[in-house]
Amino acid sequence: MTGAVIEVEELRRDFVVRRSAGRLRRERHVVAAVDGVSFSVPGGQTVGYIGANGAGKSTTIKLLTGILVPTSGRVRVCGLDPVRQRRDLARRIGVVFGQRSALWWDLPLGDSFRILAAIHRLPAAAAHQRLEECVEILDMAAFLATPVRQLSLGQRMRGEVTAALLHSPELLVLDEPTIGLDVVTKQRLRSFLRTSQERYGTTVLLTTHDLPDIERLSDRILVLDRGRLVFDGDLAGLVARVGAERVLVVDLAQPGPALDDVPGTSLRSVEADGMRQQLAFRAQDTSAAAVVAAVTSRAELTDLTIREPHIEDVVQRLYVTSQRS
Amino acid sequence: MRLLPPPRTAAALxxxxxxxxxxxxxxALAGAFTNTVFGVVKVSVLLGVAAAAGGSVAGYDRLELSTYTWLSQGLIGVxxxxxxxxxxxxxxxxxxxIDLARPLDLQVAWLLQDLGRAAYATGVRFVVPLAVGALFFGLRVPGSVWTLPLFVVSTVxxxxxxxxxxxxxxxxxxxLLDVRGLVTFYVLTSTLLxxxxxxxxxxxxxxxxxxxATPFPAIVQAPVDVATERLSGLDALALVASQLGWAALVLVLGRIVLARATRRLVVQGG
Known part of the structure; x- marks a missing residue:
């Protein structure tokens, strides 16, 4: 633990939106994109920052990197004030904006890395070693000499992540890093991020709409809804909070009666004369082991699987419940 | 905060x-070709004017008009x-x-990249029209050995x-978000001035x-005046010093505007 890398207190950012009202009149509305958000991220943690479109995720990232000026509240990143010490901070953090490019569009990919190494004033040996590592793990050797404008999205994203990691930042901020990528590339990028995070102890803040990203990468989840933080905890806690159900699917040796009396569960379905049954339960009511034990005491089991709640459903439930309240 | 990056970073930019x-x-070649063609038109008109005025106009003789034309055409790209x-x-x-998330001063970083662009433009956009001018119309050869180095400083x-x-x-x-109208206005007025x-x-x-009263003559007229030795000795140095003054003024103004702009920045598009 190296102390908090990100400290945010009562952070708020308003935007003024002008809407036409009538022919000439324009109405001025103040919209709070980030509305009193507080959290702190200790060193080495990987935090998934999720929320619907327009929830304020990207705004938060811009506030953290010093690109936007907060309306009120306090932000500290790596112990620095992002707006006033933007350039010092930029040396210590890496940012990937999934929808923008930090690479030189007209130049070969390798050139961008050389320029960035010079911008970050990296000693040639250190830059070389770091680059070799990224090139190898992300399999980029084949297209280092290709101009960035000719790269596929997946190739370019690998380049973007490398560009953000070249100077070994303390904090890596990823704003939708897997947007538009195919499954294989996503997987490769995730395992690379995981490895680099384990090896260097980099703190990672990740926004995404791709929930498997969060499942695979994050130690902790922050959920933002219309500018407010509505959840802060781990995935299990999020699941418990919205009461998402796990489902135990059991295959029995012989057709049997419906297993509708297992404590803490509700029977979802009975198929093939009771040879396959699905029992739903909530983590806080009972454990998978207890349910399995209860089933085996009633019938002979041949096979079982547990279906974990899908994180999409979990988050959707959270949005719905926070909208009701 | 240090304004200038270390030499290695500056060189990379x-x-x-x-x-x-x-x-x-x-x-670049297409640009050089266009600049050359328009140079032929421009020099023909100016020589016509000089002929009608009895050989020289506003102190420019035929050779100086040709030199002015080809230098100014060569400077378009630079x-x-x-x-x-x-x-x-x-x-x-x-x-x-992206630019704001880098440990660089935006203005300095853009300026350094623009100097690199100008260096490349010198190789094609400057050389081609000047060579054509020298071959077909003749250029005035400077009398002083100091003219060339001073011209280089003046051009930078x-x-x-x-x-x-x-x-x-x-x-x-x-x-404004959309500056196309402003750019058109700028190009029209600035090229004239x-x-x-x-x-x-x-x-x-x-x-x-x-x-x-504007910085614009410092962009084309000044280096051309240095090269054609319309001003010489201390006067030429004073002209270059005035360019330095304009450079400082527009850069300082740029810093003030940039500082205000980033304070009010709204990053477009998520």
Missing amino acids: VAAGFRRWATYRQA VHVFGWTEVAERVRSGDIA LAVVVSFGCRLLVNLCAFW MGMIVPVPLFPTWLRVLAY
Whole structure:
């Protein structure tokens, strides 16, 4: 633990939106994109920052990197004030904006890395070693000499992540890093991020709409809804909070009666004369082991699987419940 | 906070600007060709005017008019006279966020890349029209050995002044988002006042006074005056010093505007 890398207190950012009202009149509305958000991220943690479109995720990232000026509240990143010490901070953090490019569009990919190494004033040996590592793990050797404008999205994203990691930042901020990528590339990028995070102890803040990203990468989840933080905890806690159900699917040796009396569960379905049954339960009511034990005491089991709640459903439930309240 | 990056970083940025433009060789050649063709038109008109005026006009003889024409045509690409909207585009698209997330002073970083661009332009856009001018129309050979080095200094300063002005126009994008109209207006007025269309000394008095109250003559007329030795010795040094003054003024103004712009920044498009 190296102390908090990100400290945010009562952070708020308003935007003024002008809407036409009538022919000439324009109405001025103040919209709070980030509305009193507080959290702190200790060193080495990987935090998934999720929320619907327009929830304020990207705004938060811009506030953290010093690109936007907060309306009120306090932000500290790596112990620095992002707006006033933007350039010092930029040396210590890496940012990937999934929808923008930090690479030189007209130049070969390798050139961008050389320029960035010079911008970050990296000693040639250190830059070389770091680059070799990224090139190898992300399999980029084949297209280092290709101009960035000719790269596929997946190739370019690998380049973007490398560009953000070249100077070994303390904090890596990823704003939708897997947007538009195919499954294989996503997987490769995730395992690379995981490895680099384990090896260097980099703190990672990740926004995404791709929930498997969060499942695979994050130690902790922050959920933002219309500018407010509505959840802060781990995935299990999020699941418990919205009461998402796990489902135990059991295959029995012989057709049997419906297993509708297992404590803490509700029977979802009975198929093939009771040879396959699905029992739903909530983590806080009972454990998978207890349910399995209860089933085996009633019938002979041949096979079982547990279906974990899908994180999409979990988050959707959270949005719905926070909208009701 | 240090303004200038260390030499290695500065060199990398200049090289990046150079290489980016070097990627588009055909475009540079096409630009040089266009500048040359218009140079032929321009020099023909000016020589016609001089002939009608009895051989020389506003102190320019035939050889000086030719030299003025080919130098000014050669400088078009170097000082990048026409429509540069790169920064405005980055503001408009929100890519400015990338620039802000780097440990660089934005103005210095853009300036260094622009110097790299100018260096590349010198190799094609400057050399081609000058060679054609020298072959077919004749150029005045400088009398002093100091003229060439002073011309180089004057041209670098011209690029800096031009960059400073172009950046100011681009920075308006923070308020306007779409600067196309402004850029068109800028190109029309600045090219005239630079002495790009006709030499500033040929202007009527009122327009000449107006022109010299702007930084624009420092972009084309000044380096051409140095090269053609219309001013020599201390006067030439004073002219270069005035370019330095304009460069400082537009850069400082740019810093103030940029600081205000980033304070009010709204990054477009999520």
